[in-house]
Amino acid sequence: MTPLLHVDKMTHYFGGLRAVHNYNLSVGPNQIVGLIGPNGAGKTTVFNLITGVYTPTEGRITLENENILGLETNEIAAKGLGRTFQNLALWRHMNVLDHIKMAHYSQLSYGLFDAFFNTGKCRKQEAKAEENAYRLLELFDIKRHADQLVTSLSYGAQRRVEMARAMATNPKVLFLDEPTAGMTPDELIQMIKIIRQVHQDFGVAIFLIEHRMKFVMELCQHIQTLVFGEVIAEGPPEEIQNNPQVIEAYLGKEDLT
């Protein structure tokens, strides 16, 4: 099985601080990989490095055997890395429908002059984006909020908007940064359902950061544990759960919820 996303020996320094060291990752098609680790381990930094927010000091990153290192974030996203954010990053003055439509940006091929004069080409592509947006809204059960501003939605609904928006970019690998942060247990169960559904319906590979062990153990086929920027253990969930190093570094300090 050739990996979809491959990260090879990635290292990053913030000034003198070594944030990530010798990090390797391969995500195969349709696989769910989890990244766990205590606070400050560098999980979000790993995300930001792969998605192009920062450029790694060393290493290689390929998506479908194509180098994506050094590209701009929007180019990497257009190539097929969708993501959500740890602290919701929605556009506060925009309604839900526009969020999903906006994520079609790279799929539009009309130029500025088409937009200025509202040409047929522009209208056609926008209509297509809107149709697709409604389909996604329905799938994520937020169609009834289509005209509302995101700030007026509940936290769980905002999370779903973010997921739908990420899916609208047509990702090959979906990056989820703590998808259940701040959720109630009910919402948590719903989120698991949604992620499963996305995974099945879209056949997308998922790479996620998560704190809640129950969530990770249930969803992921492969788990990495990151401590101080280094992977100390990786493997299938059962193995990680019983790995003494992981327990010491991470699980031992926290309740198994």
Next chain:
Amino acid sequence: MKIVQSIKKFLSNIPVAGWLLGILAAVLIEYFWGYDYISDYLGLPKIPVLFGAILMLKDPVMIPGVLAYDLVVYVLPVCIVGKASAFFTNPLAGAMEKLPLWISVLIHLCCFYGILSLWAGINDYRVLVVKLTLISIILTISINVINGYQGEFSCSHPGFMAVGAYVSSVITLFLFTNDKIFGAALLPPALGPWLFPFALVIGGIAAAVASLLVAIPSFRTRGDYLAIISLAFMFIVKSAVENINVIGGARGMGGQPDLAPLHVIFIWTMLCIWVVHNFVTSIMGKALNAVRDDEAASESMTVKTRKTKMTAFMFGAFWAGIAGGLFAHVLTYINPGMFSINRLAEILAMVYFGGLNSIVGSIVGAVSINILGEALRPLELFKWIIIPLILIFVMIFRPYGLISFKEINAGKLLAAKKNK
């Protein structure tokens, strides 16, 4: 309050076409009887130019007369004719709904222009006020693209305007007039009106290119720092113009051919509204809002943030340049002092008063600040106390301006109103 509500309810079934008819009636009454009968009978020296505000402020004894004039000439005819004609304007509006939207919009606009030019034609002062107000609308909408939709605080608008004004003036002076500096006319002046749009567009493009000086720093800085850069840009343009003697330096440049009659400015204003509306309602244009609200999220959602910022600046500056060109050809004289901090204050007042992120808001802001500025002229210094005070109150009660984050839906606006 109950009275206001019942008046509102009474007038609620009048479609836009009905209002236009009412206004037409008012304007006709003023046109035929305004001077001979009404203002004479009410003891007014002449037809009140801007609803009599200037007369009232100059001579408080006139207040009852002016109010009576406004009531008799404007308020009553508009309401009565509007209401009385609702029985046939509603079906008319209904019939027009079946036409393609652009035809019905065009019909309404033509009627509106006819009424406007009839109203303004009563004296030259009104024409000038209407022209400058229309130019202000273009300016306000164009700064709204940068300060509202894109959310950068840019202070460089007078600079963009100056670039547009000077470039298009140089072109028209060079081509159509016998000028001391630029020599004899190259083309017959009769071609002027036809080639004027090109001169304006070149002015606009020059302004758009100049705006890159502010747009490129905006990739890395935001907020206050960008405001300072843009302010610097404005002063750079001003002092550059002051020091170029070919275009008149600080003395200014005059003698532009009068190529901007009311209908030309009206057409450009409507074109501006249409194009900007198209842009900001497209996904490409909404990317401006996305970048404003969360840049990192926009990048991750495949939005090209740099291109978006650059587009916002260049697009806004282009229209500012057009407005500048029209401005130069209305006054047929420009000097660098016109494009300085006072102009900036005026533009910012219009956009923040009217409302960010909204074209209707911009129109409301531009019209009200312009009319207010003219109406309060007799108060001289106090004008600059009253207008800022109004602005402060707007900012307290509506921090984003009167009408913000709203777009007009032309179809809904022009539709027939149902009887309740």
